[in-house]
Amino acid sequence: MSRALKVYVVDNGGQWTHRIWRVLREIGCDSKIVPNTTPVAEIDADALILSGGAPRIAWESPKLGCCVDYLKEFQGSILGICVGLHLMAVHCGGNAGPAEIAEYGLARIRVIEEDDLFKGLPREFMVWESHNDEVKSARDFVVLAESNNCKIQAVKHVRKPYYGVQFHPEVNDTEHGQEILRNFVHTAKI
Amino acid sequence: MFDSQKFIEEELVEIRNTVKGNAIIGASGGVDSTTAAILVNRAIGRNLECVLVDTGYMRKNEIENNKKMLSTLGLNVLVVDAKRKFYEKLKGVADPEQKRKIIGELFIRVFEEIARQEKAKYFVQGTIAPDWIESGGGLRDRIKSHHNVAGLPEKVEFEIVEPLRDLYKDEVRIVGKALGLPPEIYERQPFPGPGLAVRIVGEASEESAGIVREACAIVEEEIEKAVKEGEMNRPWQYFAVLLPCKAVGVHGDLRAYGNIISVRAVESMDGMSAAYSKIPHKVIEKISVRITNTLKDHVSRVLFDVTNKPPGTIEYE
Numbered sequence: 151m152s153r154a155l156k157v158y159v160v161d162n163g164g165q166w167t168h169r170i171w172r173v174l175r176e177i178g179c180d181s182k183i184v185p186n187t188t189p190v191a192e193i194d195a196d197a198l199i200l201s202g203g204a205p206r207i208a209w210e211s212p213k214l215g216c217c218v219d220y221l222k223e224f225q226g227s228i229l230g231i232c233v234g235l236h237l238m239a240v241h242c243g244g245n246a247g248p249a250e251i252a253e254y255g256l257a258r259i260r261v262i263e264e265d266d267l268f269k270g271l272p273r274e275f276m277v278w279e280s281h282n283d284e285v286k287s288a289r290d291f292v293v294l295a296e297s298n299n300c301k302i303q304a305v306k307h308v309r310k311p312y313y314g315v316q317f318h319p320e321v322n323d324t325e326h327g328q329e330i331l332r333n334f335v336h337t338a339k340i
Numbered sequence: 341m342f343d344s345q346k347f348i349e350e351e352l353v354e355i356r357n358t359v360k361g362n363a364i365i366g367a368s369g370g371v372d373s374t375t376a377a378i379l380v381n382r383a384i385g386r387n388l389e390c391v392l393v394d395t396g397y398m399r400k401n402e403i404e405n406n407k408k409m410l411s412t413l414g415l416n417v418l419v420v421d422a423k424r425k426f427y428e429k430l431k432g433v434a435d436p437e438q439k440r441k442i443i444g445e446l447f448i449r450v451f452e453e454i455a456r457q458e459k460a461k462y463f464v465q466g467t468i469a470p471d472w473i474e475s476g477g478g479l480r481d482r483i484k485s486h487h488n489v490a491g492l493p494e495k496v497e498f499e500i501v502e503p504l505r506d507l508y509k510d511e512v513r514i515v516g517k518a519l520g521l522p523p524e525i526y527e528r529q530p531f532p533g534p535g536l537a538v539r540i541v542g543e544a545s546e547e548s549a550g551i552v553r554e555a556c557a558i559v560e561e562e563i564e565k566a567v568k569e570g571e572m573n574r575p576w577q578y579f580a581v582l583l584p585c586k587a588v589g590v591h592g593d594l595r596a597y598g599n600i601i602s603v604r605a606v607e608s609m610d611g612m613s614a615a616y617s618k619i620p621h622k623v624i625e626k627i628s629v630r631i632t633n634t635l636k637d638h639v640s641r642v643l644f645d646v647t648n649k650p651p652g653t654i655e656y657e
Contacts, residue, residue, distance in 0.1 A: 165473060165474070176342070205479070
């Protein structure tokens, strides 16, 4: 490879935004954190990760800045984490809102389809969660994983290189988190 | 992987370019500020003065031990006794965020006074990533006001230098080790800047500080003993918290009515997420017996906290 993959982290104000950057750096990516108000024309990355954050999808989506522009115009793989996933689902015609049962901390997920994100990983493992909202329906997405209290834990778009996770692979306590992020990075092209 | 040598080389250049003249550092004796002190000392030498503030909320024997430790490392150390100021300003204050802000401001006013005496234009802090992340700002919600970030008053008299700002605890430990710190320093468990004041839920009086100080010492001693004897691994952080509620007990056929202590021990790498430690019941029992016996006039009950982060945080306030 002539240069490292450029994977930028779009900051939606999450507690773990900086963690995503750190894991990408450990994987060997060229990464930086950019505010979600960065115009799409200024983003010269190969792939994007939309971070989680406090904004509630149903009534605070303006706080997600230019994230919709990235979904419309950015050419490359995009991974939405938590609120990043919620926005992705809504943008593609699905639905997201307050979770019936919110999850904080430890949860077990079951992989339904390995696809790209879960390549080489066990069928069940423990992850770290922190969400008040959830995806209710994901049009044009295949559901890749679920937990007992949240049926949409990971998705992949049927045509576009869009991936989403409800849990937080960037958190050290999540099992196989770094591998999931590495699997995502492998979907990106220079 | 994180390259500590590269980090140190880059930071030394950066510090030499920024700090022209005398500087002081807020040094607690913890991993972050000690690592920052050694780094800055390596860049500008004896122009750095370490200011160790006795807030009245430090752990048992901590001021004396840390003073000795910092001096042994070849640093200039000045201890400032600010106990009375802290106790006075925190009198009657129960709100955790207000407590943190008062403490942040008191710290800075002490440092400003020393900076004037020392003719220092630069103030170094051992701020690390979780401090500013959790302090919030912009889109990010404030989880707690870390004294060194959101606890700072709007106007300060000096330029603030924070060489470890982008690092997490585990990376700071690697840098500390690379800078030649002994393991008993770079492996030290984290201790919050506001000290025992945030381990007293509600008003942090001098008396409460005495109780929680003793309880913290017992938790540390018992856990460290069990680790030494191979009964368990050393948790990432372990301490006691004094809760603002009471419970009934029975002491030698007499009714007792005392406070409740919560024992907290967690496993983490960077403090941004944590799982409670599954420490052996035998060890928890020893801690409980010792706390309720030695602090019999104050504590009638001991609880063990089984909350992860999230949904909890590691400290209580």
